[in-house]
Amino acid sequence: TWLATLRELDDIVDPLTELRSYIRRKLEMARDFPRESRLFANEILQGAPRIMPLLAGELKTLVDEKATVIKGWMRAGKIAKTDPWHLIFSIWATTQHYADFDVQVRAVLGPNRGGDGRFEDAARFLEQLFLDGLKPKG
Template sequence: MNDLTTEPESPRPQTRIQRRNTATILEAALEVFSTCGFRGATLDQIAQEAGLSKPNLLYYFPSKEAIHLALLSTLMDTWLDPLRALDAEGDPMTEILSYVRRKLQMSRDYPRESRLFANEILQGAPRMMAGIEGDLKTLVDAKVAVIRGWAAAGKIAEVDPYHLIFSIWALTQHYADFDVQVRAVLGPGHDPFDEAGGFIDTLYTRLLKP
């Protein structure tokens, strides 16, 4: 008979090789998922990108869904960090413009992660809706209250805080999700992110100026 009072054993920590292989699989999966989308990606593609056999990959992750979920879980935390940094005690214009710049920098530094997130949303967010309706919504609601407070105090212009945040997401993530189009239209010799920074600063400064 099992002793129901006995606590379950904690999983053994991974060895150095296991940690390395896990990281290799996640890196390979990020490349495949961001290129092919969840539906188009296969375990064979991920294993080949990782330089591992498929059985070896399945030792670490039991399914394609498990790998995808592991990536999305990490991505959600990364994606929320710039908004968390919006400080209610700071200067409103500085805080909002800093948030815009951080989001633009994330699009430059993490284009594959941005495309992974976009693909998940386009499919109806079947694997991360709980996070969107939970942590993401809670954080956005809190920052909306901060922005409303700044507007009520006359520190920034009256704007719809939700749509302000949506516009920042759309404008900054466009440079990651549509990178090929942006670079093709601009032509050679242009750095979209360097050029976008000044434009976006001006746009939001004029929009938010009291």
């Protein structure tokens, strides 16, 4: 399920539209499957004893494929040059934060902003953060 959102990242669509969609899909996963996200995070924090073959195999291959797509967008001048692997890690970190640290997010946002709308607020912010930063320069 978690890998499906990355598999959907495609080089056919406009890169900024595609990345916006990916960010939204990741936030939907954080909203809909917070327990699974925390389970995954706990596995990673323990050194990934059960899933290391998946991380070093299928996940690495998939991320390398998508990094190639992102590098193609950069070469074509469709997005700013950056490290595609760290871009993917950053999207993972910021979107999954809303699942893994949901209690903290809701507490800090408070009762007026910590409800279901927090995911839409997060989506708008992350889209601005990533997409504005990836717009081609000049």
